[in-house]
Amino acid sequence: MTSSLLGLAIALSYALGIVSAVMALMSSRTSQGAVAWIISILTFPYVAVPAYWMFGRPRFYGYVSARGARDSVLRQVLSRYRDKVTPHLAEPGSAEIQAVEKLAMMPLTRGNRAELLVDGEATFDSLCAGLDNARDYILMQFFIVRDDELGRRVQRHLIRAVERGVRVYFLYDGIGSHSLSEGYLRDLADAGVAVSAFRSSRGVRHRFQLNFRNHRKITVVDGQKGWVGGLNVGVEYLGQSQRHGAWRDTHLSLEGPSVLGLQEAFWEDWHWATDEVIELAWQPAAAGTTDHRVVIVPSGPADQQDTASLLVQNLIHSARERLWVTSPYFVPDQGVQDALRLAAMRGVDVRVMMPERPDHLLVYLSALAFLPDMLKAGIKIYRYLPGFLHQKVILVDDNAASVGTVNLDNRSFRLNFEITAFIPSASFAADVDAMLREDFSRCREVSLDELYRQPMWKKVISRAAYLTSPIQ
Missing domain, CATH: 3.30.870.10 (Endonuclease Chain A)
Structure with a gap:
């Protein structure tokens, strides 16, 4: 009798695992996230299935937005x-600023x-x-x-x-x-x-x-x-x-x-x-x-669009001469990575400022997995030396900048409620330019050779950490 109940429990566990894997396949907001969940569920069902039901929901349900609801x-x-x-x-x-207004569902004032x-x-x-x-x-x-x-x-x-x-x-x-x-x-x-x-x-x-x-x-x-x-x-x-x-x-x-x-x-x-x-x-x-001129861009997991990620991609695509980015947690999704590389390839001065000291080890290691491709494309990576860098600022050319709470990682793009002030005004951009120049003077530039010299064990751990980034 006991063995029959045990067998039934195991069968039900695997059945629930298959159902959970199908749900992850159909509802995950990124293909990387779907793959990460499915592999985890099918490989370690006793741990991953409860984790999926607790942490794997793709959207935040029940939140009523005045900007999105019709009859609230x-x-x-x-x-x-x-x-x-x-x-x-x-x-x-x-057109780029019009896109920001549509993403925000708020006007430029x-x-x-x-x-x-x-x-x-x-x-x-x-x-x-x-x-x-x-x-x-x-x-x-x-x-x-x-x-x-x-x-x-x-x-x-x-x-x-x-x-x-x-x-x-x-x-x-x-x-x-x-x-x-x-x-x-x-x-x-x-x-x-x-x-x-x-x-x-x-x-x-x-x-x-x-x-x-x-x-x-x-x-x-x-x-x-x-x-x-x-x-x-x-x-x-x-x-x-x-x-x-x-x-x-x-x-x-x-x-x-x-x-x-x-x-x-x-x-x-x-x-x-x-x-x-x-x-x-x-x-x-x-x-x-x-x-x-200012438009406020709230974003979060209740949005129909991936507002934060699309906002960042739009700012990257709008850059003609320079794009300077600061983020303490820099593990952007594939769309943002591709946009950054393309901007550098078309001659934009793309710079990314990150902390020298890690705050979250998993995020720090994840970045080491894709930074070589960034450098090869012409992106300049800087590490801030005096202490911990936590600001979230983007400067676009000489006429626009954003300040807010969005980090360039999956959590900010899809799991957190965030908010950004986008300011397409040249005088404000000049203030941001002066501030970031001072910050860059306190950074060291990362070289491709430095990343290649990392020990093999660290490269392996970094790749493994990067695979988990869609569900971090």
């Missing part, structure tokens, strides 16, 4: 606000002021000053929030805002901020801050959505001023970590109609997390004399 409560509110933006719309001027914030001190000085000037509401979300000196500094500013009568909404990712203390959250809630975690799994229908993260970093004050970029809330982002040392990052402060794009992304995320539709101000206002 969010869409009804949004339809009333979008007409107010019409006087602030900018002419795209090129004019009358904005975009200011680069280089590293943590500048970022949190600007952000905390903005919190102190809030009069109606504050929206804040981060992927990582820590209960340390910086976290408590931000907490104090939020609590003081509530004491002035400001509504404060605080959203954090449940996985990214897994170590955040209950006391920290309780102090915020007791003071009157509306606090919620963004959890990818919710309820019975969505209980297996465990591999998705909300990687966005957004702050909005009164619908008039916003912040977005690479920095989270923790002292390591101020360069105070023994492990990482100096921390190189870039954030962005925005004023003008584009801030409503940041607000809209937060608004949608808050709705998923809480089922609440919060009342906000949706009246756009120009930022005075500065006239940067």
Whole structure:
């Protein structure tokens, strides 16, 4: 009897494995991901099948986007606000910018002021000053929030805002901020801050959505001023970590109609997390004399398109003279790799800046597998030396740049909720140019000979790590 039950259990396990492999074949968003899952499922079914059902879902279900849904409560509110933006719309001027608008499902607006914030001190000085000037509401979300000196500094500013009568909404990712203390959250809630975690799994229908993260970093004050970029809330982002040392990052402060794009992304995320539709101000206002054109590009696993990957490919294809890219985690999909190589082959100055010090070993090793092909095509690879490089910036020619949360890897392209500010304005591009030139002066250039000299064991491990990149 026991042997019969064991045999039945084994047969059912393999049957479930076959079903899971077929599901991976039909639903995976990339062929590499499908192959990786199928091989794992058929080779190690007892481990891979549960992992697939927990982490292998190709899309994030249940998330209602005001930009995409037809009949949602969010869409009804949004339809009333979008007409107010019409006087602030900018002419795209090129097919590439039109494509960005379509990907974002948000408009290109004019009358904005975009200011680069280089590293943590500048970022949190600007952000905390903005919190102190809030009069109606504050929206804040981060992927990582820590209960340390910086976290408590931000907490104090939020609590003081509530004491002035400001509504404060605080959203954090449940996985990214897994170590955040209950006391920290309780102090915020007791003071009157509306606090919620963004959890990818919710309820019975969505209980297996465990591999998705909300990687966005957004702050909005009164619908008039916003912040977005690479920095989270923790002292390591101020360069105070023994492990990482100096921390190189870039954030962005925005004023003008584009801030409503940041607000809209937060608004949608808050709705998923809480089922609440919060009342906000949706009246756009120009930022005075500065006239940067900006389009906000939210992206994530609930999108019908692979928005982040397509955005990056579009920026690469639009480059005519140069394309400078910085990313801490550089394992792009095949489409982005091919676009980068083709850009270099047509004479574009393509440079990629990466950290010298690894933060995630698997991602670091994966990059070693394809960097030789990049160098052969004429792409220049640089390693940042002083500390850990975490900024996510792209400079296109002399007239456009992007700053946001998107890394050039599969997780950012397909598994994370991300957000990018794309700014096709020459004056802003000049600021980014000056910033990146300073960064490149602190880098070393990687040579093809250096990669060829890697020991065989490291090359083998790198290839194996790269095979897992579609499901990392």
